[in-house]
Amino acid sequence: MRRIYKTIIGETVFLNNETGYCKRLEGTPWYIKDLNHTSGYFLRIGNTFKEFPAACFENTAVASKEFDFSNVKEQINQFNQEVNYAKANSSNS
Amino acid sequence: MRKQIHQTAEDQLNKMIGANLRYCRVLRKLSMTDVAQFIGVTHQQVYKYETGLNSLTIFRLKQFADFFKEEIKNLLNPDYISIMCRLVEANFFNTSETEMKIGSVDLSTMSDLSKNVKVKDFQNTTLHLKFAGANNGNN
Numbered sequence: 576m577r578r579i580y581k582t583i584i585g586e587t588v589f590l591n592n593e594t595g596y597c598k599r600l601e602g603t604p605w606y607i608k609d610l611n612h613t614s615g616y617f618l619r620i621g622n623t624f625k626e627f628p629a630a631c632f633e634n635t636a637v638a639s640k641e642f643d644f645s646n647v648k649e650q651i652n653q654f655n656q657e658v659n660y661a662k663a664n665s666s667n668s
Numbered sequence: 669m670r671k672q673i674h675q676t677a678e679d680q681l682n683k684m685i686g687a688n689l690r691y692c693r694v695l696r697k698l699s700m701t702d703v704a705q706f707i708g709v710t711h712q713q714v715y716k717y718e719t720g721l722n723s724l725t726i727f728r729l730k731q732f733a734d735f736f737k738e739e740i741k742n743l744l745n746p747d748y749i750s751i752m753c754r755l756v757e758a759n760f761f762n763t764s765e766t767e768m769k770i771g772s773v774d775l776s777t778m779s780d781l782s783k784n785v786k787v788k789d790f791q792n793t794t795l796h797l798k799f800a801g802a803n804n805g806n807n
Contacts, residue, residue, distance in 0.1 A: 577712075577715065604749065604750055604754065604757070618694075619753070620694055620695055621756075625694045627691075628686070628719045628720070630683045630719070631718075631720060632687065634681075634683040634684040634687070634720070634746075635683075635684050635687045635750075637746075638680065639750065640746065641751070
């Protein structure tokens with residue numbers, strides 16, 4: 576089934592954790608955002624944030640020669656932990 | 669076993685190229701339909717190219733490169749998105765125009781530039797490069 580990739584307009588909307596927890600992957604232009612229990616990879620273009628397929632992000636990162644994607648996996652794991660922690664907290668309260 | 673390794677490598681390459689094509693398109697504020705009309709395929713096929721579900725032939729890649737006024741080698745560069753993002757963030761291109769004018773950019777030069785890029789340095793710099801976007805293509 577075809578997946579529709581999201582476009583989020585406005586920095587304040589995108590960075591607002593109420594629309595989904597998000598984080599910039601350090602040393603890269605990529606952002607990761609929690610969208611209904613799945614992680615979405617975004618790139619900023621002007622005032623707009625465009626989602627890219629996860630496989631595209633992964634393969635771009637794997638093949639990168641000039642940019643440091645070495646600690647990206649760690650950052651994504653940390654992001655997932657933070658998201659799970661936030662969800663657990665919200666469900667408890 | 670060898671076939672499997674080749675398939676994985678091909679799959680990775682397709683997805684990487686797909687990401688570059690998608691970035692090229694969204695940077696120019698074009699829809700999949702705009703691209704599809706120029707290339708002569710359906711928008712569903714463009715989606716498949718962008719997500720790496722289908723491989724591109726050399727001919728199709730050349731068509732994409734011509735449409736985006738981009739060099740083929742740039743579309744094959746895994747660092748294309750990262751380099752371009754840095755330049756866009758630093759306002760290297762003139763983003764005030766509705767239709768972004770980005771053309772054949774030599775990524776090796778751009779890569780060197782982007783390493784030391786400072787927003788201030790490029791605020792007054794505008795690259796006027798030809799871009800045959802959807803509107804021009806239809807004329």
